[in-house]
Amino acid sequence: MTTADIHRTIETVWKIEAPRLIAGLARMLRDVGQAEDLAQEALVVALERWPTDGVPDNPGAWLMTTAKRRAIDLIRHHRMRDDKQAALEYELESDAMTHAPDHADALDDDIGDDLLRLIFTACHPVLTRDMQVALTLRMLGGLTTPEIARAFLVPEPTVAQRIVRAKRTLAEKQVPFEVPRGEELAPRLAAVLEVVYLIFNEGYTATAGNDWARPALCEEAMRLGRVLAGLAPREPEVHGLIALMEIQASRLRARTAADGTPILLLDQDRARWDRLLIRRGLASLERAEQLGGANGNYALQAAIAACHVRALHAKDTDWSRIASLYVRLAGVAPSPVVELNRAVAVSMAEGPEAGLQLVDALQKERALAGYHLLPSVRGDLLFKLGRRDEARAEFERAASLTGNTRESELLHQRADACARVEK
Amino acid sequence: MRVLVIVKASEESEAGGIPDAKELAEMGKFNEKLVEAGVMLMGEGLHPSSKGARVRFDGKQRTVIDGPFAETKELVAGFWLWQVRSMEEAIEWIKRAPLFDGGAEIELRPVFEMDDFGDAATPEIRVHEASLREKIAGA
Numbered sequence: 001m002t003t004a005d006i007h008r009t010i011e012t013v014w015k016i017e018a019p020r021l022i023a024g025l026a027r028m029l030r031d032v033g034q035a036e037d038l039a040q041e042a043l044v045v046a047l048e049r050w051p052t053d054g055v056p057d058n059p060g061a062w063l064m065t066t067a068k069r070r071a072i073d074l075i076r077h078h079r080m081r082d083d084k085q086a087a088l089e090y091e092l093e094s095d096a097m098t099h100a101p102d103h104a105d106a107l108d109d110d111i112g113d114d115l116l117r118l119i120f121t122a123c124h125p126v127l128t129r130d131m132q133v134a135l136t137l138r139m140l141g142g143l144t145t146p147e148i149a150r151a152f153l154v155p156e157p158t159v160a161q162r163i164v165r166a167k168r169t170l171a172e173k174q175v176p177f178e179v180p181r182g183e184e185l186a187p188r189l190a191a192v193l194e195v196v197y198l199i200f201n202e203g204y205t206a207t208a209g210n211d212w213a214r215p216a217l218c219e220e221a222m223r224l225g226r227v228l229a230g231l232a233p234r235e236p237e238v239h240g241l242i243a244l245m246e247i248q249a250s251r252l253r254a255r256t257a258a259d260g261t262p263i264l265l266l267d268q269d270r271a272r273w274d275r276l277l278i279r280r281g282l283a284s285l286e287r288a289e290q291l292g293g294a295n296g297n298y299a300l301q302a303a304i305a306a307c308h309v310r311a312l313h314a315k316d317t318d319w320s321r322i323a324s325l326y327v328r329l330a331g332v333a334p335s336p337v338v339e340l341n342r343a344v345a346v347s348m349a350e351g352p353e354a355g356l357q358l359v360d361a362l363q364k365e366r367a368l369a370g371y372h373l374l375p376s377v378r379g380d381l382l383f384k385l386g387r388r389d390e391a392r393a394e395f396e397r398a399a400s401l402t403g404n405t406r407e408s409e410l411l412h413q414r415a416d417a418c419a420r421v422e423k
Numbered sequence: 424m425r426v427l428v429i430v431k432a433s434e435e436s437e438a439g440g441i442p443d444a445k446e447l448a449e450m451g452k453f454n455e456k457l458v459e460a461g462v463m464l465m466g467e468g469l470h471p472s473s474k475g476a477r478v479r480f481d482g483k484q485r486t487v488i489d490g491p492f493a494e495t496k497e498l499v500a501g502f503w504l505w506q507v508r509s510m511e512e513a514i515e516w517i518k519r520a521p522l523f524d525g526g527a528e529i530e531l532r533p534v535f536e537m538d539d540f541g542d543a544a545t546p547e548i549r550v551h552e553a554s555l556r557e558k559i560a561g562a
Contacts, residue, residue: 012511016460112459215536219424219506223461230459253536276464276504 006051014043015142017060019227022139023114025067026177032121033167036139038074042067115140116231117177122166123192126173131166132195134159140227141220151217152202189232193241193298196224200245204252218249229284236293239284243302246281247309250274262410266314278309300329319349336365337373344377352384372401376411383418392418425464425534426505426513432498433527437471437491442522449521457505462516466503496528504534 001009018039025035042063056062122135137143137151145163149156180188203217225242232238254272257263285306288299304325311317326342339362347355359378368374379394392415399411442450457463469475473491492498507513513531523529 008511009515012509012515015508015512016515216508219508223506226461227459230461280464 003051006055007047009055010043010046010050013046013055013059013063017063018142019115019118019140020060020111021063021067023118024064024111025071026118026121027114028068029071030177031171032118032139032175032177033171034074036167038067038070039063041070112231113179115227116179119192119228119231120179120188121170121175121177123188123195124170124175125188125191126169126175127166128162129195129198131162131169132191133198134162135166136195136224137199137220138163140224143220151214189235189237192228193237196221196228197241197245197298199224200248204248215252218245218252221245222249234291236288236291237296237298239288239291240293240296240299240302243281243284243288244298244305246277246284247302247305250277250281250309262406265308266317268314270312270314273309281309282306295328295332297329297333300325300332304329317348319345323349336362336367337371340368340374340377347381347384352381356381356385370401372398372407372411374398375401379414383414388418424507424509424536426507426510427532427534428503428505428513428517429499429530429532430501430503431528431530432472432495432500434495436500437473437495437498439471439473446522453519453521456519457503457516460516462505462507464504464506466501468501469499471500472498 021039021042022032022035025038026032029035029038045066046059046063050056119136119140122139123132127135133152134148137148138145143151145159146156149159152159179185200218200221203214203219203221222242222245225238225245229238229242250273251265251268253274254268254270255263263269281302285299285302288294288296288302293299294303304322307318307322307325323342323345326338326345330338330342340359343355343358343362346358356378359374359381362368362374375394376398379391379398382388382391382394395411395415395418399408399415402408402411454463454466457466471491475490475492477488477490477492479486479488505513505516507516510531510533517529517531520529
């Protein structure tokens, strides 16, 4: 292997091992920030040594042992609390067994709990959403700061600063390294799921710039979702979120023409939808429903997405069911945006006039002011009703409101189409 | 990216040998790790080629050939479909697989995927994604 090969191997091993490494260290140190620092230091040692010594047989255990040694040094240096040191020394003694085959398995038994604690800590409410996302990708995804910066189109120093601040905040607020219990669990789990879904959506529909989707982020979010489902298999909303992400992602391939032009859902070639993801998504939805989560926020959204993938042809879509699912969704998560969705579903089930009435009722919603999809939907309904002048104005308005280049182009095209028909 | 991990047949697999309880447990543990890491999309073992068939195409003619097939090392005994971040990651994972110490060759092949998609979902779909964003922003 060349040095470059070895570096790639180390990076790969790091991505696989980082979450377990940080989680294990965090349990010992009760400090996630310090754990992350030590894990990074172990990575640096690996980058120094493996090119000459070769990649160890059990790279994960090697990194853990190295990080723990650093931890001991650090603790001695700072004369930290005695109990922490005793615990560490005990763990280090157990490490004499590192090469015994059962050791890694024994370590695995409680690593799951540690990973779960790590996820909850990374998404702790004392952190801002940006910090939660950065910390989750960094610690649970093993992504580097430049990788996170590229994915979110923000400068590297911004991401670096978010991570530093996040770690500092966790330490300052003395956030315990634990899985929340009782009444605390539901809102905390919701926060974790929001972070995962935010990562997915950032990949699925980029908010700005020329790329509509960054599939690697979608994949990372789905991976995190699956990890979460493995760790908390009894939580229906975890399965609901996975179902939603997998069903949405099943359409990724069909979303663009060869020249990069976006293709609307109803015009997509459904044969190109990913059957494996659909099957997995529907199974996850069923799981969520079996666990009593049919009315969960994500499960309902997944159920709506499922209506689309269940229809072999766009014309077979069960729009009445979609409209009724939106009513239920509005009951769980009331929002003018959900109402706007319902309006579209109603227009498909009962005709554009019925939809337009609902949309017009939303015109004064302050929450929707400046929201490009309101004029976009309204334009579409007016177009269908033959009110082309009004439709054109709405499409133009929508185009001026979106920050996405491709979407703006599409809306201008629709506006132009209104003009052409009139001639 | 997705990688198809192809486990080639061996004399044992072609003889219809099934792993014993200990081996199954070891493989189960490995699969569990793959699931926990969010890597595993699917994985299946195949019956020996004696239970399989081939259909040969020649012009309009279709000839069915029943197994077993001779070229053992070219046959497939099982497969996984993994979601990983790179080929290197798939390689790192397969190196950790149990049961193959006796000698085996496993082939890893990336599945075709589009690198950059662009799209507009219907307003209806995009709107409900946006609703989540809105809630997140408002939280």
